[in-house]
Amino acid sequence: MRIAVTGSIATDHLMTFEGRFADQLIADQLTQVSLSFLVDELEVRRGGVAANISFGLGCLGLNPILVGAVGADFADYAAWLERHGVDTSGVHVSEMRHTARFVCTTDRDHNQIASFYAGAMAEARNIELWPLAQRLGGIDLVVVGANDPEAMIRHSEECRVRGINFAADPSQQLARMEGPEVRSLVEGAQYLFANEYEKALTEQKTGWSDAEVLARVGARVTTLGAKGVRIDQAGEPSLHIPAAHVSEAVDPTGAGDAFRAGFLAALSWGLDLDRCAQVGNATAAHCLEVSGPQEYRLTKESLLERMARSYGDDAAAEVADRMS
Numbered sequence: 461m462r463i464a465v466t467g468s469i470a471t472d473h474l475m476t477f478e479g480r481f482a483d484q485l486i487a488d489q490l491t492q493v494s495l496s497f498l499v500d501e502l503e504v505r506r507g508g509v510a511a512n513i514s515f516g517l518g519c520l521g522l523n524p525i526l527v528g529a530v531g532a533d534f535a536d537y538a539a540w541l542e543r544h545g546v547d548t549s550g551v552h553v554s555e556m557r558h559t560a561r562f563v564c565t566t567d568r569d570h571n572q573i574a575s576f577y578a579g580a581m582a583e584a585r586n587i588e589l590w591p592l593a594q595r596l597g598g599i600d601l602v603v604v605g606a607n608d609p610e611a612m613i614r615h616s617e618e619c620r621v622r623g624i625n626f627a628a629d630p631s632q633q634l635a636r637m638e639g640p641e642v643r644s645l646v647e648g649a650q651y652l653f654a655n656e657y658e659k660a661l662t663e664q665k666t667g668w669s670d671a672e673v674l675a676r677v678g679a680r681v682t683t684l685g686a687k688g689v690r691i692d693q694a695g696e697p698s699l700h701i702p703a704a705h706v707s708e709a710v711d712p713t714g715a716g717d718a719f720r721a722g723f724l725a726a727l728s729w730g731l732d733l734d735r736c737a738q739v740g741n742a743t744a745a746h747c748l749e750v751s752g753p754q755e756y757r758l759t760k761e762s763l764l765e766r767m768a769r770s771y772g773d774d775a776a777a778e779v780a781d782r783m784s
């Protein structure tokens with residue numbers, strides 16, 4: 461199964477300042493702020509939803525096609541993704557702008573000053589999926605992840621027009637989009653991914669009820685944090701799949717993306733939806749135990765071990781059987 465993952469590709473630059481921002485902000489001088497904080501730590505983390513999902517799929521032995529827009533600074537990141545089984549040939553490299561970047565400084569009281577530079581991401585709207593599909597001899601599923609809003613709308617539209625299956629995963633961009641736009645992301649999706657908050661926001665923005673959303677998608681996959689995941693399909697009883705065993709949840713960042721990677725990999729192995737959710741949960745568990753969305757080590761063995769521990773030996777055996 462050929463999976464193309466569209467969405468953001470970005471890095472997070474996280475700094476920690478040992479002092480307090482408040483000590484340097486002078487109440488009656490706020491019209492002329494020019495501050496510099498001497499920071500001790502700089503952590504650069506690879507991220508962006510499309511890159512995160514692709515990374516997980518690559519670790520699970522698939523060869524997903526990453527689709528998004530970056531800057532000339534992407535070379536190192538591309539090499540990392542390629543080493544983990546990701547095909548980056550569908551990535552557009554901007555001539556003008558840098559790769560999207562989140563820069564955040566946190567002080568000792570956990571106050572944060574952050575900026576997000578979308579940069580090259582705005583050029584994702586110019587990417588066409590059809591030429592890519594032709595070059596690859598077809599695409600079986602396109603993930604439409606959080607991205608430049610116009611790109612998200614275009615990718616969904618292109619999938620509908622060309623009859624390509626797609627999974628809608630608008631996540632954090634929902635907040636920035638209006639009702640008609642959100643409707644166009646959801647309509648006709650084979651899978652709709654969201655957490656509980658995003659599910660509620662989707663209903664609020666579209667004006668569609670729970671059932672009306674469900675009537676427009678093949679299956680709705682709602683992640684519930686530590687409570688696992690729920691899968692709904694019109695006219696069928698809901699499935700609830702408990703979370704996988706986690707030794708210590710260190711950092712939730714990227715768990716949702718790791719879940720999607722596991723779920724989609726299992727889908728490509730021909731497993732049932734409840735098993736796909738288990739594989740998603742087991743993949744997310746790997747991510748939760750480390751800091752950062754692409755820092756986990758995921759192998760066939762580690763996945764099977766987690767499956768057996770969380771869902772029993774039969775579940776693990778079935779996955780082992782289907783994984784190439």
Ligand SMILES: Nc1ncnc2c1ncn2[C@@H]1O[C@H](COP(=O)(O)OP(=O)(O)OP(=O)(O)O)[C@@H](O)[C@H]1O
Binds near residue numbers: 684686687713716
């Ligand atoms: N505390 C936890 N224990 C076990 N599994 C968890 C826990 N938190 C999250 N998960 C796993 O990660 C999946 C996604 O989590 P969640 O529903 O919080 O997504 P999210 O809000 O989109 O997260 P994010 O956007 O921060 O990655 C869950 O379905 C579950 O499998």
Ligand SMILES: [Mg+2]
Binds near residue numbers: 631
């Ligand atoms: Mg999320």
